[in-house]
Amino acid sequence: MFKTLSTKGQATRDRIRDAALARFRRDGFDATTMRDVAEAADVALGAAYHYFEGKDAIVLAYYERVQTEHAQRVAAALPEARTLRARLGVVMHTKLDILEPDRKLMGALLRYTGTPEHPLSFLGEGTRRLRDESVALFSQAVEGEAMPPDVRALAPTALWALHMGILLYYLYDRSPQQARTRVLTDRSLDVVVRLFTIAKLPIFRPLRRRVAAMLEEAGLGAATHKEAA
Amino acid sequence: MFKTLSTKGQATRDRIRDAALARFRRDGFDATTMRDVAEAADVALGAAYHYFEGKDAIVLAYYERVQTEHAQRVAAALPEARTLRARLGVVMHTKLDILEPDRKLMGALLRYTGTPEHPLSFLGEGTRRLRDESVALFSQAVEGEAMPPDVRALAPTALWALHMGILLYYLYDRSPQQARTRVLTDRSLDVVVRLFTIAKLPIFRPLRRRVAAMLEEAGLGAATHKEAA
Numbered sequence: 001m002f003k004t005l006s007t008k009g010q011a012t013r014d015r016i017r018d019a020a021l022a023r024f025r026r027d028g029f030d031a032t033t034m035r036d037v038a039e040a041a042d043v044a045l046g047a048a049y050h051y052f053e054g055k056d057a058i059v060l061a062y063y064e065r066v067q068t069e070h071a072q073r074v075a076a077a078l079p080e081a082r083t084l085r086a087r088l089g090v091v092m093h094t095k096l097d098i099l100e101p102d103r104k105l106m107g108a109l110l111r112y113t114g115t116p117e118h119p120l121s122f123l124g125e126g127t128r129r130l131r132d133e134s135v136a137l138f139s140q141a142v143e144g145e146a147m148p149p150d151v152r153a154l155a156p157t158a159l160w161a162l163h164m165g166i167l168l169y170y171l172y173d174r175s176p177q178q179a180r181t182r183v184l185t186d187r188s189l190d191v192v193v194r195l196f197t198i199a200k201l202p203i204f205r206p207l208r209r210r211v212a213a214m215l216e217e218a219g220l221g222a223a224t225h226k227e228a229a
Numbered sequence: 230m231f232k233t234l235s236t237k238g239q240a241t242r243d244r245i246r247d248a249a250l251a252r253f254r255r256d257g258f259d260a261t262t263m264r265d266v267a268e269a270a271d272v273a274l275g276a277a278y279h280y281f282e283g284k285d286a287i288v289l290a291y292y293e294r295v296q297t298e299h300a301q302r303v304a305a306a307l308p309e310a311r312t313l314r315a316r317l318g319v320v321m322h323t324k325l326d327i328l329e330p331d332r333k334l335m336g337a338l339l340r341y342t343g344t345p346e347h348p349l350s351f352l353g354e355g356t357r358r359l360r361d362e363s364v365a366l367f368s369q370a371v372e373g374e375a376m377p378p379d380v381r382a383l384a385p386t387a388l389w390a391l392h393m394g395i396l397l398y399y400l401y402d403r404s405p406q407q408a409r410t411r412v413l414t415d416r417s418l419d420v421v422v423r424l425f426t427i428a429k430l431p432i433f434r435p436l437r438r439r440v441a442a443m444l445e446e447a448g449l450g451a452a453t454h455k456e457a458a
Contacts, residue, residue: 107343114339116401123401169447172345172352180447187443194436207423214416218398218409 029108087141258337316370
């Protein structure tokens with residue numbers, strides 16, 4: 001997928017990707033052509049195609065950039081967060097910060113998720129590595145917490161699923177600066193932290209076992225993730 | 230939105246809708262034109278446009294048909310189901326039965342959900358009535374169960390959300406006859422019924438109150454639904 005590029009080549013590639021992003025934001029994803037992208041990046045059309053096979057390849061580079069930036073922001077802020085609740089807040093809110101200018105674009109890209117085999121589907125094989133990296137940030141957030149092994153195994157994927165739900169809400173949020181999404185994020189994390197405490201109780205062990213078995217059977221469990229990694 | 234039609238007019242409208250569906254299934258949603266639809270229904274192009282402004286209007290009629298059929302199948306099977314678990318199984322599995330030939334089409338239509346203001350978005354204002362009717366089927370399934378009022382108020386929407394998640398899994402399920410989705414549905418309903426029992430316990434009242442307040446604040450609660458109805 002990725003060609004080995006010189007530093008200068010990498011810089012050109014990033015410039016084309018960022019110029020494309022700016023056009024997607026300004027003119028919309030569908031209205032923007034590779035010719036527009038080349039023009040915006042001030043490169044020849046052939047050069048744009050040298051770095052990216054087409055708009056899909058640019059979108060994948062954009063997914064990569066979002067994930068890299070998320071990992072960096074989490075790495076910078078996590079050491080300062082002293083509680084589980086604070087750490088979860090860091091992972092969720094930095095993601096919202098990064099996607100804030102791209103809510104409309106994310107909506108346009110959601111279309112691919114209806115086609116399981118499409119490489120840009122948010123839930124498909126083509127984005128599995130990025131998804132695993134995203135789940136891993138939630139693993140970092142729960143690291144060091146006292147939790148039964150089965151809760152620890154399921155928590156990161158469950159938190160990632162919550163984060164996907166919150167992003168969907170974000171897309172539909174018309175409140176100023178999407179304040180409602182921020183509130184929903186905080187309130188839901190308050191509930192999650194409480195649920196983690198409750199789920200630890202031994203009386204819930206049979207139910208936890210049942211949920212874990214169900215997710216494994218469905219290919220959504222922690223072991224499936226490990227297998228695929 | 231709906232013109233008042235004679236019985237014959239209604240029959241022609243249904244015929245065009247069903248012919249369109251057959252084409253969407255055979256040739257794909259994007260590849261099918263209004264001209265193809267008219268041809269398949271054996272009506273003039275002008276007649277097709279008389280009944281439907283375009284493909285979007287046909288899709289909305291399809292959403293209507295799915296909801297009507299779901300309500301009918303649930304009405305037929307629910308009286309035979311003696312337990313909460315059995316009633317929930319009826320609502321979930323009849324929906325899967327209805328959508329079985331249209332998994333690919335549902336995937337194609339998912340695109341609109343990325344555009345909140347699009348009338349065909351699964352989560353937008355344009356489909357709110359259909360969504361409320363779908364939630365109401367889950368209300369019927371929990372009717373008569375002993376539940377605290379706050380659990381009763383939240384349960385139908387929570388079950389509807391689970392059903393949307395299961396439909397997404399269905400779209401991605403490559404197992405023969407999507408057997409894995411059927412198993413996931415049954416297992417998740419087993420867990421849900423158990424969770425209802427646990428959630429009733431008085432010690433969970435504060436957490437239930439917190440969840441209800443969070444959903445109301447986010448415009449996702451039971452009161453919001455009533456307001457909109």
